[in-house]
Amino acid sequence: MGMSEPDAGMPGFLSEEPGERKDLSLLRGSMTPDDANHLDSTTTSAFVEGHLTGAARDRAAAHLAVCASCRDEIVAVREVLTGISTRPMWRRPPVLLAAAAVVALVAIGLPLLQDGRLRAPVPVAVRTPERETRDLSAASPAPDAIVERGPTAQPLVLAWHGAEAGSRYRVNLLDANGETLWSSETGDTSITVPGDIELLPGGSYFWFVDALGTDGRSLTTGALRFSIR
Amino acid sequence: MPEALPKEVTLLLHADDETTRDAAWERFVAQHTRLILYVIRKLVRDRDRGMDAYAWVLERLREDGARRLRGYSANGAGKFTTWLVVVARRLTVDFLRHSGGRTQATGTATGDGVGRESQVFRRRLLALAGDTVDLDALRDEHPAADDLLDRSERLEALTQAVQELPSMDRLLLTLRFDDGLQAEQIARTMHFPTRFHVYRRLDRVLTQLRTQLNGRGIDGDE
Missing domain, CATH: 1.10.1740 (Rna Polymerase Sigma Factor; Chain: A)
Structure with missing residues (x-):
């Protein structure tokens, strides 16, 4: 773990008023706040991305447990990255398209619902096509796929065709009501759903992947439904 | 890499x-x-x-x-x-x-005005881990000497027990009870798959703390 950071040249950042942090001492371990030592930018970004492992991660966590300013920073950076990946930074959402989608839902969806013909539940969080999808597409489970799940089934793997090299992906699994069941980040183009996420037979689920490209562009696959047999 | x-x-x-x-x-x-x-x-x-x-x-x-x-x-x-x-x-x-200004961010972990809230979270931790704390007594401006001693011992025992935890668990407790972050934020920051994993881990750590406190003679019946 790198502490301090001559290369980042942040004298102001390193001169945190000690008094502000000393009173947050209940939970701190043996390390005491040291104004001269903070996580460097490389370690901070690696921790935020979850790339630190083993002793390096433990050292970083031990420092974070006693250093309010570094903690503040990782939380803020994480929130910034989440904000980037969940809202369209680079283009305005096509308001007219979204409005048209709502009108279409009302005009077509309601009669069908009343008719009883539209049986598939619509997620509460309807996602408007506000981001580009052309470079990112889901591979498995395919849209409307029926997935066999039994007591001896292999873990469910979600896979997609990636955007550009170096992209980071946030994968989201939702229940039929649009509630997030599980979410995770990866740099890979597939991910295994943890075994303790319960997917019930007969249930419908949705999943989607958001990608953050190296140029800051965000893409999404859009929500895709699959069912469990 | x-x-x-x-x-x-x-x-x-x-x-x-x-x-x-x-x-x-x-x-x-x-x-x-x-x-x-x-x-x-x-x-x-x-x-x-x-x-x-x-x-x-x-x-x-x-x-x-x-x-x-x-x-x-x-x-x-x-x-x-x-x-x-x-x-x-x-x-x-x-x-x-x-430039002589202050940051104007909102909702970050340890910003101004969190101090009072932080005390509340510490009390909650003490209550959750020790399962023994009379919150009314903590609010008492003139607690009895026995209460003060008791509280001080509990605090010391808890601090000691927390220090013996793995660093990731210490960070988890700090984010939750010192900084008052929501489970969702902690999940994102510490790479738990969901907020439910945060709750489960917290539950496990608090149980562990409670066991340690009991081992030091601080039990729930006092």
Whole structure:
């Protein structure tokens, strides 16, 4: 773990008023706040991305447990990255398209619902096509796929065709009501759903992947439904 | 492992002459301006000050032959974008301190005004772990000497027990009870798959603390 950071040249950042942090001492371990030592930018970004492992991660966590300013920073950076990946930074959402989608839902969806013909539940969080999808597409489970799940089934793997090299992906699994069941980040183009996420037979689920490209562009696959047999 | 450097950064770092360097810098700025502004706006609400901060950040990134970017190229681990967010945020904080201002971010972990809330969270931790604390007694401005001693012993025992936890668990408790973060935020920060995993881990750690406190003669019947 790198502490301090001559290369980042942040004298102001390193001169945190000690008094502000000393009173947050209940939970701190043996390390005491040291104004001269903070996580460097490389370690901070690696921790935020979850790339630190083993002793390096433990050292970083031990420092974070006693250093309010570094903690503040990782939380803020994480929130910034989440904000980037969940809202369209680079283009305005096509308001007219979204409005048209709502009108279409009302005009077509309601009669069908009343008719009883539209049986598939619509997620509460309807996602408007506000981001580009052309470079990112889901591979498995395919849209409307029926997935066999039994007591001896292999873990469910979600896979997609990636955007550009170096992209980071946030994968989201939702229940039929649009509630997030599980979410995770990866740099890979597939991910295994943890075994303790319960997917019930007969249930419908949705999943989607958001990608953050190296140029800051965000893409999404859009929500895709699959069912469990 | 560091990812491949973005093309515009590579061009900037390997530019042989001033003209090429200027062109590469322009390209870098065009490519990353919106990200940098996004980071700045989290800390600076005022538009004019935000633009001053933006100029400051760009200046710092370019100075000494783009020293910071070279630092990433030599030591960078992970995504360039994440690293740039960290550095841009630090430079913005630096700008605010140099210009005599304070950060204006909201909702961060340890900002101003959290102190009182933090005490509440500590009490909650004490209550959850010890399962023994009379919160009314904690609010009493003139507690009896016995109560004070009792409270002090519990606090000491708890502090000791917390210090013996693995560092990731200490961080988890700190984020939850010291900083008062929501489980969802903790999940994102510490890479738990869901907030439910945060609750489960917290439950496990608190159970462990409770066991340790019981082992030290602090039980739930006092």
